[in-house]
Amino acid sequence: MNRAFSRKKDKTWMHTPEALSKHCIPYNVKFLGSTEVEQPKGTEVVRDAVRKLKFARHIKKSEGQKTPKVELQISIYGVKILDPKTKEVQHNCQLHRISFCADDKTDKRIFTFICKDSESNKHLCYVFDSEKCAEEITLTIGQAFDLAYRKFLESGGKDVETRKQIAGLQKRIHELETENIELKNKVQDLENQLRITQVQTSPSSTPTRNGTQPPPVPSRSAEIKRDLFGAEPFDPFSCGAGDFPPDIQSKLDEMQEGFKMGLTLEGTVFCLDPLDSRC
Numbered sequence: 001m002n003r004a005f006s007r008k009k010d011k012t013w014m015h016t017p018e019a020l021s022k023h024c025i026p027y028n029v030k031f032l033g034s035t036e037v038e039q040p041k042g043t044e045v046v047r048d049a050v051r052k053l054k055f056a057r058h059i060k061k062s063e064g065q066k067t068p069k070v071e072l073q074i075s076i077y078g079v080k081i082l083d084p085k086t087k088e089v090q091h092n093c094q095l096h097r098i099s100f101c102a103d104d105k106t107d108k109r110i111f112t113f114i115c116k117d118s119e120s121n122k123h124l125c126y127v128f129d130s131e132k133c134a135e136e137i138t139l140t141i142g143q144a145f146d147l148a149y150r151k152f153l154e155s156g157g158k159d160v161e162t163r164k165q166i167a168g169l170q171k172r173i174h175e176l177e178t179e180n181i182e183l184k185n186k187v188q189d190l191e192n193q194l195r196i197t198q199v200q201t202s203p204s205s206t207p208t209r210n211g212t213q214p215p216p217v218p219s220r221s222a223e224i225k226r227d228l229f230g231a232e233p234f235d236p237f238s239c240g241a242g243d244f245p246p247d248i249q250s251k252l253d254e255m256q257e258g259f260k261m262g263l264t265l266e267g268t269v270f271c272l273d274p275l276d277s278r279c
Helices: 017-021 043-062 134-155 158-201 247-261
Strands: 002-004 025-037 069-075 078-082 089-093 098-104 110-116 123-129 264-268
Touching: 017 069, 017 134, 025 043, 025 134, 043 098, 043 110, 043 123, 043 264, 069 134, 098 134, 110 134, 134 247, 134 264
Parallel strands: 098 264
Antiparallel strands: 002 264, 025 069, 025 123, 069 078, 078 089, 098 110, 110 123
């Protein structure tokens, strides 16, 4: 049964909008792994992926390896996969990159989603064992996607891009402040070396022919405030919209494309009981 989030009439969302927009919904699950798939959607696609990962997990289990436990954190910003003890993020799947989410109607524990990898642009299928709450997690991801899409439309992408721009500027300011400190230290070292050289080669007590002292070396503070490479100091407040990194617009276009593709929620049959569906 196909359950696209935009056409869901037989189900109601399980969480309040605030829970997903201001916080996150956590789930403790077992992670069977991820594998590359050829298509971003499709029952047969996830069925083959689950079959492959279940078989691989069955082999590992026979060798004494346990299925790792992870914590899922679902919000309007994405689905994070964390180590339950250290809270270290193992995978961060942005919602606009998730195109398909399904749960197994014959095995209430198994669910999966397909996400486009941000670095390789390959589609990866993630499979989990969820202690009989597969459908709930699937619906939670669907609700988060719905809220994120509405928020994206309301802000016109401005809210998302503003966050990226602020983060980019803060990082750039920190980098420039570090560079500025290093350059000041280098300038100070050069000035000290210059003074030592002048003292050694030209004693200050030696008068000129007319009996006057040589003019003092002009202070560097009177020069134009530029760095050693001739660049003016970075001012984030004078940075116009056209001065932002060129990848901002491409990321916005990517988000628009991802949301337009939509998210398909599907309950299907893809378990392989002979291969120990309990993992």
